[in-house]
Amino acid sequence: MLSLVHLKVLAAVSRHGSVTEAARQLHYSQPSVSHHLARLEAATGVKLVQRVGRGIRLTPEGVLLANRAAEIVGRVDAASTELAAHVDLRAGRVRLAANASALSTIVPKATAALARAHPGLQLSLFDRHPDDSARMLRHGEIDVALAFRPKDSVNDEEDGLRRVHVGEDSIYLISTRPDDSLANHRDSAWIGGCERCLAELNAACGRVGFVPRIASHSDDMVVVQALVAAGAGVTTLPGLALRAHRHPGVHAAEIVGSRREIYAATYGDPPDPPAVAAVLDALSTAAATL
Amino acid sequence: MLSLVHLKVLAAVSRHGSVTEAARQLHYSQPSVSHHLARLEAATGVKLVQRVGRGIRLTPEGVLLANRAAEIVGRVDAASTELAAHVDLRAGRVRLAANASALSTIVPKATAALARAHPGLQLSLFDRHPDDSARMLRHGEIDVALAFRPKDSVNDEEDGLRRVHVGEDSIYLISTRPDDSLANHRDSAWIGGCERCLAELNAACGRVGFVPRIASHSDDMVVVQALVAAGAGVTTLPGLALRAHRHPGVHAAEIVGSRREIYAATYGDPPDPPAVAAVLDALSTAAATL
DNA sequence: CGCGATCCATAGATAGCATTGATGGATGTT
DNA sequence: AACATCCATCAATGCTATCTATGGATCGCG
Known part of the structure; x- marks a missing residue:
């Protein structure tokens, strides 16, 4: 031989x-x-x-x-x-960071599917805003970042991340009035979220012709809805957040022209390790069935 | 590794x-x-x-x-x-036995082609009658036997030899008269060759209705033609022998209904070693170009 | 032509691997 | 419970892999 x-x-x-x-x-x-x-x-x-x-x-x-x-x-x-x-x-580990709305909806569904298909595969989850996720990804602290960006934003590959489209989401005006609209809130007190949420809000209001007055800040979907219901202000939330939690005292009106693309990002040369690839697949599948 | x-x-x-x-x-x-x-x-x-x-x-x-x-x-x-x-x-050796008519015509042509295509390949040649060749083949003394049998003979595989068709040859009446025929020699003195040649002769004469009287024996194509030219008798020879040697004092008349199949035989399970396969190829090609 | 550089083959020393018979532990069958 | 079967591990021994050192042959340059 x-x-x-x-x-x-x-x-x-x-x-x-x-x-x-x-x-x-x-x-x-x-x-x-x-x-x-x-x-x-x-x-x-x-x-x-x-x-x-x-x-x-x-x-x-x-x-x-x-x-x-x-x-x-x-x-x-x-x-x-x-x-x-x-x-x-069979035995790999994948670290995933996502913002709260995705982490509460897409990720649990994907996790369940992965547990069935690959019982030995471990998933570590981190609640992080998109910019934090990107930083962690580049620093090798996580393997996958699930994040969002405006749907019509330019495909920006300069940050070295590889992105895979996962799904889309609408943005909603959260207030105490049914059938509300942004125009009714030129002088209202606004509750701002994370940086990228703020950018979204400013862009939407800018399209109607005003700059929102941010009176308070929270990026917790339960907190902001409770504040709105209590009359402390109005805010915007993505559809995924509303799926995860809906305060009975608030109304949601879809903001036309403001949509998010949900994407999963990885870092480094392809091909992705099989475990990572399996997670990306599971995320896309989960988002498609919500 | x-x-x-x-x-x-x-x-x-x-x-x-x-x-x-x-x-x-x-x-x-x-x-x-x-x-x-x-x-x-x-x-x-x-x-x-x-x-x-x-x-x-x-x-x-x-x-x-x-x-x-x-x-x-x-x-x-x-x-x-x-x-x-x-x-x-590149360096193999093949032992080939053949009867004289084939050894004088097909084999030199095949040998030349093999020397060109596979310069390192050695060919050992033996002048043997078909029955001797078959015995040597079975005893492992040679690798290939080039022999003949009546063209219409039954495909007899009982002897364990594997046969490959190489070509065909006619049998000729050799006498001093042009346009001669077997019927003219019911009472002539015949010169017999090898056993298989005798069988061929008897079969041919039997078809015309007589048994040839064998007065002398030689299986050397030069000797028998010299005897015929000297009036010592008549004989039969294959076309291949006549290609190799033609006495100026004899005439050849083709015997209709008597044809030989020329075949190359090997022994043992296929596939043939590459060197043997190359020789078989060369023999078929050589016969086809005569 | 002489010398130094380059290239491969061989020798010897040492560490690692392959193979065996012997042995022990676990499991299955009666 | 006793015996048979099966695999893993151990220890001894021989073989292979790898290195440094060395020698022989060739090549290129001054």
Whole structure:
């Protein structure tokens, strides 16, 4: 039975046309490579290399076996990769950060599906605003960030994140009046959320022609609804948040022209590890069934 | 880098579902196989087998890798086989026996072609009658027998030889008269050749209604033509013999209804070694271009 | 042409791996 | 409960892998 190391060495010598260069590339000493070739010749009973001047050249048989060797080594590497991927799905861990509205709706659904398909797969969850999530992603603290941005925003790849579309969401005006609209609240006290929520709010009000007066801040969907119901102000919330929690004393009116794209972001070169890919899949599927 | 022996062992354990049985089949001791599995688990970092009762079972990862392992080992075997075949064609030796008419015509042409295509291939040639050739073939003294039989003979595979059609040849009446025929020689002195030639002669005369009187014997195409030219009798010769040697004092008249099939025979299970296959090819090609 | 650089093969030393027989622990069958 | 079967582990021994050192051959340059 031949040896994979021998075959790998032969393929490298064939590729570089030099024992010394192959040794360098494989992090072996030159005599080691020489020895491997000798043992492969002994194992096959065939002369595979011949001296030519100071160097060597492969015999026709050597070329033939080197080609096959490269294939075989490639197969072995593919098998190792496949095995690692398989393990990743059975016992891997994925760290996911998402904002509260997604974390309360999409993520539980995705988590349930992942638990069924890959029982050994661990999911670590973090409640984070989109900008925090992006920072953590780039710092290697998480593997996936579930976030949102205006639906019509320019595809901005400069931050190095790779994004996968997960779904969409509407933004709602939250007040005590049914069938309300932004225009009715030019002078109202507004309750602002996270930075990206504020940007959304300013853009929506700007489209109606005014700048909202932010009187208080909270990014907790329960808190802001309670404040609205108590008459402390008005705010906006995404549909996902309303799915997760709906105070009986507030009304929601969809703001036309303000929609969010929900996306999942990863960092680093593709392909994603199988476990990460499985999470991305689960998130998209979950969002599609809400 | 994984080891081919380890992979082969895993594949065998997977196939037999037992460490002890795999060991038996691979001619290893059981602890050796156990050790190989342990080292493969260490190399991959993945648990591949688990104890179940008295025996073992492969994990899903183990099954996955065992399947890939079987492929890879198959690839390596194929590469070894291919390499051996390549060597065979470059430096192999083939022993060929043929009757004189074929040895003088088809074989030189085939030999020339083989020398061009496979310069290192050696050909050993033996001048033998068909029955001798068949015996040598079965005894392993030669690799290929080039022989003939009546064209309409029953395909007789009982002798264990494998036959490949090479070509056909006509039989000619050799006498001193132009446009002669068998019927003119009911009472002539005939010169007989080898046993199979005699059988051919008797069959041909039998079809015209007489039994030829054999007055002398020689299977040398030069000798029999010289005897005919000297008036010592008449004989038959195949077209191939006449291509190789033609005495100016004799005439040849084709005997209608008497044709030979020329075939090349080998012995043993297919596939033929590459060198033998190359010789068979060369013989067929040579016969086709005569 | 002489010298130094380059390249590969071989030798010897050492560590790691492969294989065996022996043994122990767990499981299954009677 | 006793015995058979199966696998894992241990210890001893031989084989392989890898290195540094060395030698021989070739190449390129002054």
